Amino acid sequence: MAATRRDFMMSAAAIGAGYAVLRSNGIGRVLAAAEDVRDVPPEMLAGEESFWFDVQQAFAVDRSVINLNNGGVSPAPRFVLDAARRHFEFANQLPSRNLWTILDPQVETVRKRLARAFNCDAEEMAITRNSSEALEIAILGLDLQPGDEILSTAQDYPRMLNTIKQREQREKIVLKTFDYPTPPPSLEFLVGLFEKNITPRTKVILVSHMTTYTGQVFPVQRISAMARARGIKCIVDGAHAFGQIAFDGGAIGCDFYGTSLHKWLTAPHGTGFLYVRKENITGHWPMMAAPDPKKDDIRKFEEIGTHSDAARLAIAEALVFYEGLGPERKEARLRFLRDRFARRLSANERVTLRTSLDPAQSCALATLNFTDVDRDKLVAHLWNQHKIVVSPISHPGAEGIRVSPNVYTTLGEIDMFCDVIEKVLRDGLPA
Ligand SMILES: Cc1ncc(COP(=O)(O)O)c(C=O)c1O
Known part of the structure; x- marks a missing residue:
């Protein structure tokens, strides 16, 4: 029988102390956290930040930059690099x-x-x-x-x-x-x-x-x-x-x-x-x-x-790492992260999605097109002023910026990206 959200919160609280002992090693944390939530449906778990915090910590990434181009090539967890x-x-x-x-x-x-x-x-x-x-x-x-x-x-x-x-x-x-x-x-x-x-x-x-x-x-x-x-x-x-x-x-x-x-x-x-x-x-x-x-x-x-x-x-x-985390859980989280920026930004009428948000048609990646913002200047601005990495797409009919978070991406990082884009839409790119 599928666990309810309340069951999940209670079991996570009860077992939280148990997996704390495994926290010195990224993989131990992730496997223990995944075990705690094995009956929680992936879509429900997708927005549970306490679970994803442990997954984020398995990666030793540079948090002074925001990497939203994981579709190009991705960092590996510490345990894999070791x-x-x-x-x-x-x-x-x-x-x-x-x-x-x-x-x-x-x-x-x-x-x-x-x-x-x-x-x-x-x-x-x-x-x-x-x-x-x-x-x-x-x-x-x-x-x-x-x-x-x-x-x-x-x-x-x-x-x-x-x-x-x-x-x-x-x-x-x-x-x-x-x-x-x-x-x-x-x-x-x-x-x-x-x-x-x-x-x-x-x-x-x-x-x-x-x-x-x-x-x-x-x-x-x-x-x-x-x-x-x-x-x-x-x-x-x-x-x-x-x-x-x-x-x-x-x-x-x-x-x-x-x-x-x-x-x-x-x-x-x-x-x-x-x-x-x-x-x-x-x-x-x-x-x-x-x-x-x-x-x-x-x-x-x-x-x-x-x-x-x-x-x-x-x-x-x-x-x-992947199997311990669970392919379905990872997929649901990636879609949750993608939806967070894609739904927020596409609410603006000057932003068009090149990617369908239908779960059968997409997952972590979305390409956003801007009617009146120069794509290459925007990509340069994101990096030069905000240390945010996205990928420019120039194929005719699919032009835009491709944004691809990964499981180590935090909600705060996605929100910072959205804030910057909304400011550009409001005030334009700096001269
Ligand atoms: C659809 C597709 N095929 C092939 C490749 C090539 O991948 P790699 O550079 O890892 O060989 C890429 C890289 O982005 C890709 O997006």
């Missing part, structure tokens, strides 16, 4: 032995943990340095003929579209894109646009699970099913989705899923993964040559030579 530092120092003692023969094999445990979190077989999980590497492996490794088409949207990530454009120049593969209004009228509308733009030459669909410019969620399960029914490979760009919204990766039904772990999973920088559906592994070319490129071994996509294991091993700690 693990990476330990691995880095251990490897450094005797690299040829500690790095290659002790730490390298431990990556297999991380593979299994990631596969459990995404819900796939560990033999379908390749660990990469980011989404870009993962998705370039997916896009470049497919055998295609001149004239074959790859269908995507004009708002997919530029590097991924450039990867296809490079195939256009080298091999006469054709990139076809369509654009859509932001926000779109519905999820059905987006599926319909993909369906309408398929031609007999379409061999691949590249779709973002959540887009870079406005954080629009695409119904990737339905798009994958539609592609599969037509014999089209479906590559999902999950750079923003994994770790931000709770979902079952195994249920998507796509052929490839690439993500970064240094955005929303808050793993160390330079971490990502590529899921490759089992049936695709053998035929898919690795981007960096492997001894047997047509082997049925997911590790053939990880032939990058000597590299640090510190970041990739500490993915394990980032997963412990």
Whole structure:
């Protein structure tokens, strides 16, 4: 039976003393706090500041700046950084032995943990340095003929579209894109646009699970099913989705899923993964040559030579943090933080939301457009005068500033940002 808000307040008060002893370590605080509220619905917990205070303290971030660009890349909790530092120092003692023969094999445990979190077989999980590497492996490794088409949207990530454009120049593969209004009228509308733009030459669909410019969620399960029914490979760009919204990766039904772990999973920088559906592994070319490129071994996509294991091993700690916090709780909190600034600021008629606030269509990110405030000057003003970081978006039709808080963001920080924006709307930008 779901606990009521009163139950939550009473249990938090009773147990508060208990978890105080764990407060010397960020992760201990978070896990204990999460245990205390295990029956509280995520939407109810989203606004309980006493719970989120413990989560905020797990991050050693610089509070003299306000970072509202966590969509770009995010800080990791202290406990994750500590693990990476330990691995880095251990490897450094005797690299040829500690790095290659002790730490390298431990990556297999991380593979299994990631596969459990995404819900796939560990033999379908390749660990990469980011989404870009993962998705370039997916896009470049497919055998295609001149004239074959790859269908995507004009708002997919530029590097991924450039990867296809490079195939256009080298091999006469054709990139076809369509654009859509932001926000779109519905999820059905987006599926319909993909369906309408398929031609007999379409061999691949590249779709973002959540887009870079406005954080629009695409119904990737339905798009994958539609592609599969037509014999089209479906590559999902999950750079923003994994770790931000709770979902079952195994249920998507796509052929490839690439993500970064240094955005929303808050793993160390330079971490990502590529899921490759089992049936695709053998035929898919690795981007960096492997001894047997047509082997049925997911590790053939990880032939990058000597590299640090510190970041990739500490993915394990980032997963412990995420799972201990609870994916549904994190998602609800992120949406709560986003709604706080998006609803307040969009009450002003000179502010337009490029992002739908429908929970099925978005989560942590919102892009705000201002009718009569210069975007680039506003971004500069936010940083120069207020040390607030947001991301400028210039895609035609989606222009604005993208604002993306994270679980360590405080309500006070969001309110300070809103105060500054309202002052600019009232008084204009300083000359
Ligand atoms: C949708 C999307 N795909 C791919 C990427 C590339 O991510 P990375 O730089 O971590 O490889 C980004 C980065 O912002 C993104 O927003």
